[in-house]
Amino acid sequence: MEIYEFGQRLIREAGDFVRLRMKKDFRIDAKLNPNDLVTDVDRETETYIYDRILEKYPDHHIIGEEGHGTDIEDTEGVLWIVDPIDGTLNFVHQLQNFAVSIGVYIDGRPHCGMILDVMNDHLYHAKAGEGAFKDDIRLAPLEDTDLAHSLVSLNSNWVIKDEIGPAFTKVVKEARSTRSYGSAALDLAFTATGIVSATLFYRLHPWDYAAGMIIISEVGGRTTNLLGEEIDILKKDSILAGNRALHGELVEYFDSDESFIAAHRRAHGEK
Ligand code: 2AM
Ligand code: CA
Ligand code: CA
Ligand code: CA
Known part of the structure; x- marks a missing residue:
């Protein structure tokens, strides 16, 4: 299976993981300041994604917001860049309007990107050179505006x-x-x-x-x-x-x- 297809399947599974996990209690901690929050769900979802990628591709590299890949200093090979929950404040206050975001770069070049709007269950995705999609609908080229x-x-x-x-x-x-x-x-x-x-x-x-x-x-x-x-x-x-x-x-x-x-x-x- 191609990285792009695997990535789409993985991000949908990560979305399922979040939706199930958020029904149970989770801890909320402050990071650098009182408005900079992280929850158990952020950390556990990152670990879920990290483990699934390495299980399939042991030689790939992964950077995540919640602590994975802090030692990575170059873009050689296949690099997965993961935000397990983007919009943690929305997650905490609204339980909606947050996303999982995964970008894949190969030798520093863009390969594919996936953003899952978790509660609306919409997947925005693209592979370099092959166009972009919202679910299975191809997105139109952007029109110029002022x-x-x-x-x-x-x-x-x-x-x-x-x-x-x-x-x-x-x-x-x-x-x-x-x-x-x-x-x-x-x-x-x-x-x-x-x-x-x-x-x-x-x-x-x-x-x-x-x-x-x-x-x-x-x-x-x-x-x-x-x-x-x-x-x-x-x-x-x-x-x-x-x-x-x-x-x-x-x-x-x-x-x-x-x-x-x-x-x-x-x-x-x-x-
Ligand atoms: P996060 O929820 O993954 O932390 C909110 O306006 C957006 O800014 C979110 O995408 C959020 O990501 C990000 N964000 C939160 N704190 C930030 C910070 N201190 N610096 C930069 N971006 C931040
Ligand atoms: Ca954060
Ligand atoms: Ca973020
Ligand atoms: Ca985040």
Whole structure:
């Protein structure tokens, strides 16, 4: 069986695992701050996915948010990048609107990506060069839009920050409207379907964007950081994904703001 087919089957099984597990009690812990939560379900789902991949492919590499693969420093071979629950706050507060996200890269090149909207049971998936799908429906190529006629998704937390806030504020003012879904993977999936025209984040980890970036690329969209620079799949960075015209328009907002650029360089380094 191909990695892509195995991955789709695995992510659906992981979804079943989450749906069963969440019916029982689970512990909720704070990580770095009181709003940064992790549950037993996050950890157990990551271990479930990790074990299943290695059982099938003992020589593959796996990075996960909840602690697997912290020693991985290069992209040689087959690399699985896993977020067992993306949108943990939604999971805890809403028991819905969260996703499992799995991206596969081979020798650093995108191979396939899968995002499962667990409670709605929709699978967004793509293999490089073969198009993108929501379940078994092929997604149409993205149409160009301009900001004034676009919905964009972004988290209001970034708008209120001192140095980077003004650039985000301009985007909020110029956009037709903004949305915030609380799961980066779902934001990226929604961008791939065109229900939002772009999505912006100041800081994401590889497990948040690894799958979504591949799916967006397969509908002709573009993903870079907010300064328009290419993404290194092993690094934290800002993320800007959307149709090509809007992506280009939005890069201008950030790459022309000296205060934003300086803060971004301090947070994410030079490229
Ligand atoms: P998580 O639920 O897997 O932690 C919520 O706005 C989105 O941001 C989710 O995709 C969430 O992923 C992610 N997120 C949560 N805390 C974050 C942090 N400290 N830095 C970057 N992204 C974060
Ligand atoms: Ca988390
Ligand atoms: Ca995440
Ligand atoms: Ca997570």
